[in-house]
Amino acid sequence: MKCSICNKKIEKTFLNKIKGAYIIKNSKRHAVCSECQKKYKDNISQKIE
């Protein structure tokens, strides 16, 4: 799983959750890493776990 903003690999926690968030954009699901989630949190309005 890669971050759709910076293209870095997103790590997973031991619970198999990604270290980041999923966003819905143009009705597609994208994953973003935790760094980009922080950086762009104002632009990431639609977030799902």
Ligand SMILES: [Zn+2]
């Ligand atoms: Zn990123």
